[in-house]
Amino acid sequence: MDNRINFHQSLDLLQKDLLDMGNNVARLIRQAVQSLARLDEGLARQTIEEDDQIDEMTARIEEDSLRLIALQQPMASDLRIISMALKIATDLERIADHAVDIAKICIRLNGQELVKPLEDIPRMAELTQNMLQESLLAYTERDVHRAAALAEKDDEVDKLYSVIVNDIIMLMGTDFSKNRQLSQLMLAAHFLERVADHSTNIGEGVIFMVTGKRKDLNV
Template identity: 85%
Template sequence: MDNRVNFHQSLDNLQQDLLTMGIQVEHLIHQAVESLSKLDENLAIQTIKQDDAIDEMTAKIEEDSMRLIALQQPMASDLRVISMALKIATDLERIADHAVDIAKITIRLNGQELVKPLEDIPRMAQMTQAMLRESLLAYTERNVHRAASLAEKDDEIDKLYGVVVNDVIALMGDDLARNRQLSQLMLAAHFLERVADHSTNIGEGVIFMVTGKRKDLNV
């Protein structure tokens, strides 16, 4: 009995670590896009440095997950929960990498003025942050409905990404420096679109974890 109590406590701790990591990753997205909106190189550098802490969190979650599997020999349902924790940690790490990618764009644009104030890219960032929160809540609550709702949110972000692409193309002309900046801004929007995809990946994993059935949310 004590072993099972310890196991479930360890499982709760693992999930809490994931939520903590998710909060940190969400903050990185916000910080990276803020650095881009303000062309704040110092904030971009700070964002890049903070990625090391995310990598450390990922390693800890991986180690704790493998230890639970090796020492506790969990039942099939619990094994799916632990396996999902490993997958979520990987998705969160990749989301953090995309935040770093956006921060690097800020650094590349250092010394320039934005062609126009950013509006849709910060909106995309807010939407992807909300998606990430939803995906993690779906995991901790074992909530299939919450997980499935991510498909509609992903569609909204895809549409907004399309708006950004069309706006960038419309603004391009003969000025090569201006075109390079616009291309970088479009790339930033692409990274946010990928963040949304990772959140839907988490949602798909939650549905499989709870039901044992696979559902593609990113179609």
């Protein structure tokens, strides 16, 4: 009995670490987009440096997950929860990498003025951060309905992404420097769209973890 109590305490701690990691990743996305909107190279470089902490958290979660599997021999239901933690950690690490990608765009645009103030890209970032938080809550609460609702949120992100791409194309002309900046902004929007995809991946994993059935939320 004591072993099972210790196991569930360790499992709760693992999930808390995942939520902490998710909050840090969401912060990096927010910082990266803020750095781009302000063309703040210092904030961009801070975001890139802080990605090392995410890599360390990923390694710790992977180590703790594998230790639980090896030492506790969890039942099938608990094994699915731990396996999902490993998958989520991977998705979160990739999301953090996209924050770094956006921060690097800010650095590449250093010394320029934005063609127009960023409005839709920060809005898109808010939507993706919300999706990330919802996907993690779906996991910790075993909430299939919350996970399934990510499909509608992903559609909203995709629509905004299309608006951004169309607006950028309309702004392009014969000015090479201007077009290069616009291409970089389009790339930033693409990275945010990928963040949304990773969040729906987590949602799909939650549904499978709880029901044993696979559901594609990114259609």
